Amino acid sequence: xxxxxxxxxxxxxxxxxxxxxxxxxxxxxxxxxxxxxxxxxxxxxxxxxxxxxxxxxxxxxxxxxxxxxxxxxxxxxxxxxxxxxxxxxxxxxxxxxxxxxxxxxxxxxxxxxxxxxxxxxxxxxxxxxxxxxxxxx
Amino acid sequence: xxxxxxxxxxxxxxxxxxxxxxxxxxxxxxxxxxxxxxxxxxxxxxxxxxxxxxxxxxxxxxxxxxxxxxxxxxxxxxxxxxxxxxxxxxxxxxxxxxxxxxxxxxxxxxxxxxxxxxxxxxxxxxxxxxxxxxxxxxxxxxxxxxx
Numbered sequence: 231x232x233x234x235x236x237x238x239x240x241x242x243x244x245x246x247x248x249x250x251x252x253x254x255x256x257x258x259x260x261x262x263x264x265x266x267x268x269x270x271x272x273x274x275x276x277x278x279x280x281x282x283x284x285x286x287x288x289x290x291x292x293x294x295x296x297x298x299x300x301x302x303x304x305x306x307x308x309x310x311x312x313x314x315x316x317x318x319x320x321x322x323x324x325x326x327x328x329x330x331x332x333x334x335x336x337x338x339x340x341x342x343x344x345x346x347x348x349x350x351x352x353x354x355x356x357x358x359x360x361x362x363x364x365x366x367x
Numbered sequence: 368x369x370x371x372x373x374x375x376x377x378x379x380x381x382x383x384x385x386x387x388x389x390x391x392x393x394x395x396x397x398x399x400x401x402x403x404x405x406x407x408x409x410x411x412x413x414x415x416x417x418x419x420x421x422x423x424x425x426x427x428x429x430x431x432x433x434x435x436x437x438x439x440x441x442x443x444x445x446x447x448x449x450x451x452x453x454x455x456x457x458x459x460x461x462x463x464x465x466x467x468x469x470x471x472x473x474x475x476x477x478x479x480x481x482x483x484x485x486x487x488x489x490x491x492x493x494x495x496x497x498x499x500x501x502x503x504x505x506x507x508x509x510x511x512x513x514x
Contacts, residue, residue: 252388255417256381285388287413288476339406346482347475 231257231283233264237273241367246359248279253290261290265297274330275366276301279359281335286343294331294353301330329354334362370398371436379431381420387433388413391444398437401506407483408442411501414480415446415455423450423497441485446499452491455480455499 231251238244245268253261261278268276276297280286332354336344344350356362374390376383391412395405412433419431432447458477481487486502 252385254384254413255421256384285409285413287384287410287417288479289417291475338403339410342406343410343479346479 231260233260235264235268238363241364242275243273244275244277244363244366245273246277246279248282250282252285252287253283253293254285254287255289258287258289258293261293262296262300265293265300269297269300274301275332276330277332277334277359277362277366279334280337280340283340284337286336286340288343288347291343291347291349294333294349298331298353329366332356332362332365334359371434373432373434375433376431378428379416379420380428381417381426383431384413384416384420387416390433391435394435395442398435398442399505400442400503404442404503404506408444408501408503411480411483411503412444412446414476414483415499415501418453418455418476418480419446419448419450419497423448423453440505441502442505444501446501447497449496451495452493452497454489454491454497456487456489 231249231253234248234250236246236248238246247261247264247268249261251257265276278294278297283290333344334356336355341350341355344353344355354362354365356365372390372394374387379387388409391409392405395408400408416431416433420426420429423429430447430449432445434445434447436443455477460478460481480501484501484503486500488500488502490498490500
């Protein structure tokens with residue numbers, strides 16, 4: 231999987247993380263590391279571009295959640311956390327912290343995985359990049 | 368149409384997941400699956416194989432067979448391993464209608480696996496070795512390519 235990061239300044243500062251390739255148990259830690267680096271560098275908004283991700287396993291879902299936590303200033307959870315990870319997402323949602331992460335353009339298979347695990351209730355999904363960026367404002 | 372294909376690993380590791388997904392996708396399509404059905408089968412097998420390789424074999428490599436066949440309007444996939452016996456069908460089902468804070472912790476990989484197919488069956492002999500059978504009904508009657 232390739233990960234490319236770019237930063238846009240308007241309408242608010244957003245780090246766009248563009249993924250290319252399957253996101254699975256072999257590489258999900260790369261996304262967690264990227265999220266942690268961005269959070270440590272002061273980023274407050276992140277848009278994960280999933281348009282070029284043909285497949286995402288449950289490890290990818292945990293990676294997305296770990297990025298949420300990184301941006302919330304919390305420790306990322308281990309993949310072994312299982313549904314405990316989703317429990318923590320609810321905690322973040324209660325605090326409105328999930329708004330720091332939005333997703334762009336998941337293919338139908340990835341969208342179904344997000345929906346089947348309830349992730350899509352707590353992380354906004356956009357189909358248009360400009361609208362996604364504007365939503366952070 | 369009756370057809371079956373098997374992908375056999377004497378020693379599979381986590382890096383083989385991509386090959387397994389590609390095999391399932393290509394074969395499911397050849398057997399008559401549409402995109403949604405193929406996607407679901409790929410998800411179910413990937414989650415199952417990931418569990419075997421990460422947990423069953425503890426991150427080490429081990430034998431794994433993935434056999435796919437079409438039975439009437441069903442695509443049936445059997446995963447066979449030699450890991451300690453583990454039955455994912457008994458894993459607690461999370462209720463995603465509940466507020467998240469009330470959910471019972473568990474494996475969301477297993478949840479995704481079960482949610483992606485119509486039927487999951489597990490069998491085992493002794494203390495090692497599992498056969499996990501994943502079945503999904505084709506979306507509508509379609510012709511497959513035997514072979």
